[in-house]
Amino acid sequence: MDRQLKFSEAILEATDQAMGRDPSVYIVGLGVPDPKGIFGTTLGLMKKYGAARVQDMPLSENAMTGVALGSALVGMRPIITHQRVDFALVAMEQMVNQAAKWHYMFGGKAKVPMVVRMIIGRGWGQGPQHSQSLQAWFAHVPGLKVVMPTTAHDAKGLLAAAIEDNNPVIFIEHRWLHNISDTVPEEYYTVPLGKARTMCEGSDVTIVGTSYMALESLRAAKLLGEAGISAEVIDLRTIRPWDVETVLTSVRKTGRLVVADTAGVAFGVSAEIVATVLEHEFASVKAAPIRIGLPDHPCPTSPALANSYYPRAGRIVLEVRRMMGKEPITDALPLTSDQKLDIPDASFTGPF
Amino acid sequence: MSQPSDNRLRFKLYKEMLRIRIVEETIAGYYGEQEMRCPVHLSIGQEAAEAGACAALEQRDYVLSGHRSHGHYLAKGGNLKAMMAEIYGKATGCAGGKGGSMHLVDLDAGFLGAAPIVGSTIPIAAGVAFAAQMRNEDRVVMVFLGDGATETGVFFESINFASLKNLPIVFLVENNFYSVYSPMNVRQKGDHRIVDIARAHGMEAHQADGNDLECVHQLCTQAVTKARGGGGPSLLELITYRWREHCGPGYDNDIGYRTEAEFLSWKERDPVAAYERKLIANGVGTQPEIDRIAKDLKLEVEEAVSFAKQSPWPDLDTLSTQVYAN
Ligand SMILES: Cc1ncc(C[n+]2csc(CCOP(=O)(O)OP(=O)(O)O)c2C)c(N)n1
């Protein structure tokens, strides 16, 4: 069984199957039933499940998050989708003060089984307000779970698991993953939350990647391999609760840690991972860990600036070589003059 | 506007409206070259609302806007070359390439800024009006928003605050019936909902044909005059229609959220063509005069495109600057 599905199609299939299995699952979000169907992830659901369970909504993210929460309290399993992480910020209060706390503050009497999908934009001038990677904000809040799938296989299984979960789950998709295909089983399955996946094994360095950066890490591992450096790549998959054990076991073996996150380095997920590893495995670590992520300023719009904003595989290679005391190279992935860095692939012609 | 002396104003309004049309058409024309590497939300079809509204303001007055802001920026007197360069991501852009189409700014023109998180500039505009009032300045604020933005929480909260404090502000709603591909009936109920919200908060509000340039200008002039005189805020809901796709240069009547017939019926009500006919019928202008205006404007816009294309990329050093003010 080797069926290929795009990440976006895998999200759609998980939603479809979850709705088919459980009548309490419904989906709501700006543009969910529209002809573009949230980058293809909700196409056809309205026709199949009807307008009651597949809803568009007013441009009222804050209220609608509360509405989803309220319906979850009494047994529904809502999925609320946002086309950007940035748009979901107006609903922060409902997610952080309310959804995250109701189970705890009512002594376990309330349950909030809801999924909040949001998408990280990148490229084509998404700029300061359409490209933010804010997983650390959500991961900072006890009571929320935070998931960031990388492969289509995991997108399907993790979304199914998120829908089954009895807690609010923040499900973050990277826009540049939507068109990437992978082997995805047709039948319903879940991928457990909180479990990382080792994408390739290695003995010299552990590279932990999140979301799109897990793919860049994999590319880096290939380049490193060609230069005789054996890298182990771990796709974190869940940001909270994260798989401490898998990362520790790997670092115990390699003695070196690089974390590549889609977000800013300062106060981020990469800091949490590095700190935890050092707290537990200080003795096994042979070199200072390295965090790779966004620099400490907002994302600019001009491609001339944004091209230098995002770290890519070449940067990971560079840092690993430096960490291993190999002679420096200027760039492991030199650019050809006509290469466009602000699109995921040549088929992308903007604008979103 | 019945005096012959008003003819100059009529021409000025027309030219302002036509200029927006030509700029937007030009952007649509060049977008396919893939050199404008940022999302663009064009306002073709809505120019009368934008030109008519801003013409009611003085230079010292302030305008704020959202994602679909080209027309507001231009009508308020924003620098065309700086806008074009910003869309091209160049150093000479109005935000030095940091913002792009969705983040225009021109302080000299009183265009304080546009931001595409829907609803978010509404309270900011109220804050600008709040400051003008506190400092007893003779300034009026106009904030542009869409029908979708009237569904946000901050819209209600800002209307309440502006009304409570009698702020010198005009909430200018361009109702084009859609929020991206979502029609009214999945988002709002009632034909007068938007004006009724304002009225329920004790605010004067009017609904009008946003494609009628003179009507828009007249209404806005009244609202601005009232605000300037300490009479407080108003909300104006202008009914209009976006011709092109929500975001991008093309048409999207074929994808299924609205019909070609609906689009064509609105195209019949083209605000630019309608006003042109009116100018000629009333003997205010002749076809050759109008053609000359269009020709001059096209030249100006092509020049702005050349300027943008020839401008340098922003210096990489600017990537990390301006995070904090000195
Ligand atoms: C808070 C927020 N939610 C969603 C979006 C995505 N979005 C961009 S424009 C838009 C539609 C806005 O509709 P309207 O206010 O009527 O303006 P129009 O596009 O019709 O000019 C949406 C939903 C956003 N930018 N911000």
Ligand SMILES: [Mg+2]
């Ligand atoms: Mg609209």
